[in-house]
Amino acid sequence: MKVKELALDGIVRQNPALKLVLGTCSILALSNEAINGLGMGAAVTFVLVCSNLVISILRNIIPDKVRIPAFILIIATFVTVVKMLLYYLGSKSAAIMGIYNAMGVFLPLIVVNCIILARAESFASHNTIGLSVMDGLFMGIGYTVALTLLGAVREILGNGSIFGVALWNFKIAFFTTPAGAFMTYGMFIALFTFVYDRIVRKQKLGGAKILKPKTTEV
Amino acid sequence: MVFSLAIAGIFISNYVVVQFLGICPFLGLSKKVDSALGMGVAVTFVMVLASLITYPIYTYIMLPNGIEYLEIIVFIFVIASLVQILEMVIRKMSPSLYKAMGVYLPLITTNCAILGVAEINLTYELVTGVFSAALNGLFSGIGFTLAIVILAGLREKIDKLPTPKHMRGFPISMITAGIMAMAFYVFTFITM
Amino acid sequence: MKKILTPSVKCVLTLVIIAVVCVAALAILNDLLYVPPDFSAFSNAYEAEYDQVEVADVATTSGKVLLAVEGSDSQGKQLVGLYIESAGYGKAKAFTVIIVLEKDTGIILGSYIKEQGSSAAPYDYDESKLAALNGTNIADIVPKDPEMVVTGATHSSYAVMNAFVTAQEYYQAVYGE
Numbered sequence: 001m002k003v004k005e006l007a008l009d010g011i012v013r014q015n016p017a018l019k020l021v022l023g024t025c026s027i028l029a030l031s032n033e034a035i036n037g038l039g040m041g042a043a044v045t046f047v048l049v050c051s052n053l054v055i056s057i058l059r060n061i062i063p064d065k066v067r068i069p070a071f072i073l074i075i076a077t078f079v080t081v082v083k084m085l086l087y088y089l090g091s092k093s094a095a096i097m098g099i100y101n102a103m104g105v106f107l108p109l110i111v112v113n114c115i116i117l118a119r120a121e122s123f124a125s126h127n128t129i130g131l132s133v134m135d136g137l138f139m140g141i142g143y144t145v146a147l148t149l150l151g152a153v154r155e156i157l158g159n160g161s162i163f164g165v166a167l168w169n170f171k172i173a174f175f176t177t178p179a180g181a182f183m184t185y186g187m188f189i190a191l192f193t194f195v196y197d198r199i200v201r202k203q204k205l206g207g208a209k210i211l212k213p214k215t216t217e218v
Numbered sequence: 219m220v221f222s223l224a225i226a227g228i229f230i231s232n233y234v235v236v237q238f239l240g241i242c243p244f245l246g247l248s249k250k251v252d253s254a255l256g257m258g259v260a261v262t263f264v265m266v267l268a269s270l271i272t273y274p275i276y277t278y279i280m281l282p283n284g285i286e287y288l289e290i291i292v293f294i295f296v297i298a299s300l301v302q303i304l305e306m307v308i309r310k311m312s313p314s315l316y317k318a319m320g321v322y323l324p325l326i327t328t329n330c331a332i333l334g335v336a337e338i339n340l341t342y343e344l345v346t347g348v349f350s351a352a353l354n355g356l357f358s359g360i361g362f363t364l365a366i367v368i369l370a371g372l373r374e375k376i377d378k379l380p381t382p383k384h385m386r387g388f389p390i391s392m393i394t395a396g397i398m399a400m401a402f403y404v405f406t407f408i409t410m
Numbered sequence: 411m412k413k414i415l416t417p418s419v420k421c422v423l424t425l426v427i428i429a430v431v432c433v434a435a436l437a438i439l440n441d442l443l444y445v446p447p448d449f450s451a452f453s454n455a456y457e458a459e460y461d462q463v464e465v466a467d468v469a470t471t472s473g474k475v476l477l478a479v480e481g482s483d484s485q486g487k488q489l490v491g492l493y494i495e496s497a498g499y500g501k502a503k504a505f506t507v508i509i510v511l512e513k514d515t516g517i518i519l520g521s522y523i524k525e526q527g528s529s530a531a532p533y534d535y536d537e538s539k540l541a542a543l544n545g546t547n548i549a550d551i552v553p554k555d556p557e558m559v560v561t562g563a564t565h566s567s568y569a570v571m572n573a574f575v576t577a578q579e580y581y582q583a584v585y586g587e
Binding site: 058061062063065066069070073074076077080081084085087088091 | 417
């Protein structure tokens, strides 16, 4: 039962990219193509799950005063792991090398991605291992879905392709520029909030409580 | 060289609206021009110090000893310590300044722009030594301050206008940022 | 024991232990996930198997040897490959040139320009001129005689020439008699 709650939280009710609006730097930078969104999302999910896992295991051992430095240390380690892994896999596969190069400086910047520190601080340090891992996983999935969708929209409109597969020749270059990134992301957030509020209102009127936000606040 | 670094850092590769670094404070804090300016100055200061410290550590200590893989941990540790020390120094030396700015300081640690500039210094072709690294930190910080102050100015005005309910807050800030990005996009056509 | 473990000591100790564990784990992973450097650049100049060797400390006037490799081709010929960043000349900035020499004789076996230096105007260098150098002994390269290398903008020719001069100096210092 708890799993379903966590899943709904991570993917819909508290979607890190569209509701909490955390980690915006990497969202804007890596949403130019769908595959980049997917890659970055996978990397962030990996770090989220691993750091939530370790932090949850150590939650009773780490003194409160040094919890932030300890969290950052653990997160930084896993980000380094992802970097090594991606580079290694990239040497075997050109597609992965493409993602690695597209990420550029944003790969090490995952360590200051607010999502990971926020989940560590607000969830993993107070909850059991299993739940923390689930939370990390679903938050990561929510982030990945949002980022990939955003990437898909920008890629289709800006480049006429999806996941590198050319669709047609109609391209609006605006969507590949930084300005396009900001605007598309802004509209995404607005759209998401709009739809979400509509559904919540409908639920309230109808009595069902499926999408009423839970109190696992950040 | 200084000139290229300056133009590139402030305009052509502006950290906020071109490179997407330092967005969180950009969005969250830029409601008033004063606080934006304060944040910008603090960030610039930390950027210069961070560049001054991380570049030599990486180039002269880590590379020759083959421990580059510890780069992320070392850099974030340096930055976090820097911010901590800075907070203590400001609190001791100028309580009024601390009251004005102290809130932002812990946030600077997780600012993408600081770690970003430290990382970029390592591979940027215009950075060839500690001095140019520090300069890059300075100009990138100035660019960040410029962007964040402009956005604060715009938001002050926009907050007084009737905005559609779902556009309030993040969406309208993003769109404003997008328009700024369009303005700065012009600079990318400068070749030096 | 409890007396030593004051809160502050506990704090510092926890951090130190975490740090040590993390660094150790990363060190192990770094070795496990090692990716050998890519020598395809040299194979583009001359097809062979290469291994990295240490760049000798040779004072070169017109450029820098960034990477040195040695190898042998399918016929067992010993080769030396040099990844050279040449000094710029005038408006042309540094060029990155790969030069492969025969180890025993110093004959140029292959070369190509990996990265054109930025210059005031775009130009087309003549690849056949570079190819025509194959078979010449590196010792016969005359500095500042760009006719031997590429035609086109003079400054760029000189800059490419600088790469060959660098190779000449390095080869003669390290492998010459």
